Amino acid sequence: MSTTTQSTAAQNKETARRFYAELVTGPHPELLEEFVAPDAVDETSTGAGGIEDFRAHLAWIAESAGDVTATVTDAVAEDDRVVVFWRIEGTHTGELFGVPPTGRRFSGHSVSTITFRDGKIVRYAVLPDRLGIVQQLGAPV
Template sequence: MSNDDISETAKAVIRRNTEEVQSGGDYALYDKLFSDNFVDHTPQPGRTPDKAGALELYQTLRTAFPDFHAVIHWQAAEGNLVTTYKTYHGTHQGEFFGMAPTGREIQFETVDAMRVVDGKITEHWGVANLFSLMEQLGARTGTP
């Protein structure tokens, strides 16, 4: 299998995670796409850096934002390491980080790098614009 084939296969796995698991809430597919030895090198606050912690984050986001979905702007891959730039969208209808629902529509950008080995996601590194998200929810009002 060529490096290009490996990259395209890995990108397809990451797209399925973004579109079907994160945006669609298909947690049975989550279990199939993520390795049991998955490591999140940049876990969100209060989450463990493993498969269970990532699933908990996904479920928390869908509970807080039931219409949570992502728009993938682009993906790039080098071998089995896929970088994705996307914008998440949703409406705040459930508790999120201790904040009561506001009914506000939100969007925030994220850049993720995920490694895929044997068709399963094994590692994650990511940066999300959570400052913007918290501003949109009214938790922060600009910079000091």
């Protein structure tokens, strides 16, 4: 891997860390344009694509999990892709994975893949610990 590629991978990893700190934990959705390309795809969304899908995703998190904190526990980067291991913690304040609000605290681990182009996110996918979170909320599984 060239020095330029290593440098870009390190920058993408730092941007991914900031994404969770500033957009998910923040939350500062007004910063989306700084992080996300206009043609980006949020694979968690059923929308038409673009920044608005990311905005909707962040709104869903904020509505579902009050006082949310997202903590990156590890990140691995190569070329234009970053794999992020992170933990989410919050209070269940809105429907989450089909479970109506309980007011309970929860935490869960997730793994995301983020693809970058020119320093901005162009593809985002996440695999959350849905079962673990739903069990903490007291829902039958």
